[in-house]
Amino acid sequence: MADETTTDTPDVQDEDAPDEDAPQTPDDTASDSTSEAAAADTDADAPDENAPDEDAPDAAPQDKDDGDDAPEESSSEEETSHRVTIEELLKAGAHFGHLTSRWNPRMEKYIFMERNNIHIIDLMQSQVLLDEAAEAAKRFARRGKKILFAGTKKQAEDIVREHAEECGMPHMVDRWLGGTMTNFQTIRKSIRRMEEIERMDRDGTLDKLKKKEKLMRLREHEKLEETLGGIRDMANLPSAIYIVDVQREDIAVSEANNLGIPIIAMVDTNGNPKNIDYPIPVNDDALSSIELVTSTLTDAVQEGLQERRMKKEEKKKAAA
Missing domain, CATH: 3.40.50.10490 (Glucose-6-phosphate isomerase like protein; domain 1)
Structure with missing residues (x-):
């Protein structure tokens, strides 16, 4: 197979900020009163969270559904x-x-x-x-x-x-x-690259590569699968x-x-x-x-x- 080792993987913007602690679960003594029952079950410590974005605009959201x-x-x-x-x-x-x-x-x-x-x-x-x-x-x-x-x-x-x-x-x-x-076509190229490596594995092409190069391809596929596997069938x-x-x-x-x-x-x-x-x-x-x-x-x-x-x-x- 022609050498196409240059990956089209887009720059990954790491969103792995520390996860916020989940608030404690309320007691199982919910009363018939809706919001008052919620207030009664609040004797728990709240987690420390990030401050909100103070600079966000004030305009009301627009409904973006098309016809x-x-x-x-x-x-x-x-x-x-x-x-x-x-x-x-x-x-x-x-x-x-x-x-x-x-x-x-x-x-x-x-x-x-x-x-x-x-x-x-x-x-x-x-x-x-x-x-x-x-x-x-x-x-x-x-x-x-x-x-x-x-x-x-x-x-x-x-x-x-x-x-x-x-x-x-x-x-x-x-x-x-x-x-x-917003850059969906580049994402699709990365998905096609992932699928190409899978085909190389199925038809034995990977086995013909040097051990180091094969390992690189497999690691590349693993990374792509973790990130993009869930949208591989999303054509649009x-x-x-x-x-x-x-x-x-x-x-x-x-x-x-x-x-x-x-x-x-x-x-x-x-x-x-x-x-x-x-x-x-x-x-x-x-x-x-x-x-x-x-x-x-x-x-x-x-x-x-x-x-x-x-x-x-x-x-x-x-x-x-």
Whole structure:
């Protein structure tokens, strides 16, 4: 095989900042009162978090859905099929925000109260906004569009990967490569390079190389697979992106905004909900909270895919 050892791997922008500690899980004594129950379960120490971006603009986010993706009127039946209960959100610790000293002022409208220097998220709003995000995910899936799942923080990696694969969506969980969407053609070249090395391995070409050169190729493939394996089948830019932590994945948010790609995202009290089309105000550090939100969105995607399959079958029957 001709020597093509020059890799097209893009410059990797290392997003591996230290992971934030997850807030403690609430007691299992959730009362019938929604937001008041959340306040009652807050006797826990909050983790030390990064300060918010004080220079972010104040303009309201614009809905970037094009005509085909514009939100539709959802029936009450659809909404209730995706809604999680307040008790489930409480049990998952979704109401725990960050230290009050680390908050982002733009999250003020989603905060119910503060207690012991910790912001408590209004779970009634979380519930409603999670419904809206789930309906959006369902619409995208029903129209055959791809949603890129992104969650590179340690506690989110396995959850995001598992659920993305469960519903057949692309994912990035190792680290976010700068230019993943804004420089997509270069990313595709790197994926083709990864696939080329795989072909060389299958047809025995690698075995004909010197030992050192073969090892270099294998290491190159391993690195590419870790970073890009989750999007290898994403031939085009995604129609939407789901982000676990907008504070950590700020580059992904910026790229999506620049390209007009709608964003569904978990936003904690230290995050910036600006320019997030479907913000879900919840604890984005606790495993249980990440699992609850991600699984809810995944269920919605699967429902949309099922409706799409049924519609196609109906058309085939009608044409027969």
